[in-house]
Amino acid sequence: DQQVKQNSPSLSVQEGRISILNCDYTNSMFDYFLWYKKYPAEGPTFLISISSIKDKNEDGRFTVFLNKSAKHLSLHIVPSQPGDSAVYFCAAEGGSNYKLTFGKGTLLTVNP
Amino acid sequence: KAGVTQTPRYLIKTRGQQVTLSCSPISGHRSVSWYQQTPGQGLQFLFEYFSETQRNKGNFPGRFSGRQFSNSRSEMNVSTLELGDSALYLCASSLVVSSYNEQFFGPGTRLTVL
Numbered sequence: 078d079q080q081v082k083q084n085s086p087s088l089s090v091q092e093g094r095i096s097i098l099n100c101d102y103t104n105s106m107f108d109y110f111l112w113y114k115k116y117p118a119e120g121p122t123f124l125i126s127i128s129s130i131k132d133k134n135e136d137g138r139f140t141v142f143l144n145k146s147a148k149h150l151s152l153h154i155v156p157s158q159p160g161d162s163a164v165y166f167c168a169a170e171g172g173s174n175y176k177l178t179f180g181k182g183t184l185l186t187v188n189p
Numbered sequence: 190k191a192g193v194t195q196t197p198r199y200l201i202k203t204r205g206q207q208v209t210l211s212c213s214p215i216s217g218h219r220s221v222s223w224y225q226q227t228p229g230q231g232l233q234f235l236f237e238y239f240s241e242t243q244r245n246k247g248n249f250p251g252r253f254s255g256r257q258f259s260n261s262r263s264e265m266n267v268s269t270l271e272l273g274d275s276a277l278y279l280c281a282s283s284l285v286v287s288s289y290n291e292q293f294f295g296p297g298t299r300l301t302v303l
Contacts, residue, residue, distance in 0.1 A: 109289070111289055111290060118296065119294075119296055120193070120279050120281070120293075120294025120295050120296050120297055121232070121279070121294050122293075122294065123289075123290055123291070123292060123293075126289075126290045166231070166232055168232075168289070170287070170289060176234045176237070176245045176246075176247060176287075177222075177234055177289055178234070179224075179231050179232035179233065179234075180231060181230070181231030182231055182232070
């Protein structure tokens with residue numbers, strides 16, 4: 078049972094344009110959401126997070142939007158750069174079980 | 190400050206064997222979490238240790254076990270290896286338990302089971 082879903086395995090975007098990565102979740106107990114970026118041969122690195130009491134969080138070129146009623150979050154990268162090419166994981170945590178549940182990841186390719 | 194280190198980086202084993210992976214957290218970090226990454230299932234949480242005690246556990250069979258030492262270093266053991274255990278095993282450390290936005294990952298150990 079996939080509680081966190083990233084339905085797009087891959088996304089290709091032109092440099093300078095917006096990248097939008099999507100994530101859906103099914104567990105209504107989740108109250109904290111994170112995005113990680115992973116380059117090949119490296120571990121994931123934390124990118125940005127959002128608590129369920131907010132609907133938007135911004136950090137430089139990265140913005141995460143949360144729609145609780147739709148159980149959907151998205152990561153916007155503006156403008157996209159070739160160095161952003163990586164696998165992006167969405168993760169969620171909440172309830173009494175303090176463990177992270179990850180999506181399967183989306184491979185973002187930013188073309189120069 | 191040195192990052193999270195994992196040894197070995199690559200490992201090849203055969204079915205039925207057992208394996209031990211090691212993780213050294215960032216200095217001062219007391220929480221260590223383990224994850225399994227496979228193409229089919231993505232990243233899955235295995236367990237988390239803090240102050241030598243397992244604090245959280247994922248949905249993996251008992252063949253997967255771990256421990257943490259007094260210096261916060263952690264080991265993960267998989268017994269009776271199966272082909273499906275082939276994966277990238279990631280370790281992450283943080284100052285306190287369940288501090289996911291301040292969690293730093295190591296490069297992982299690539300385990301291949303033949």
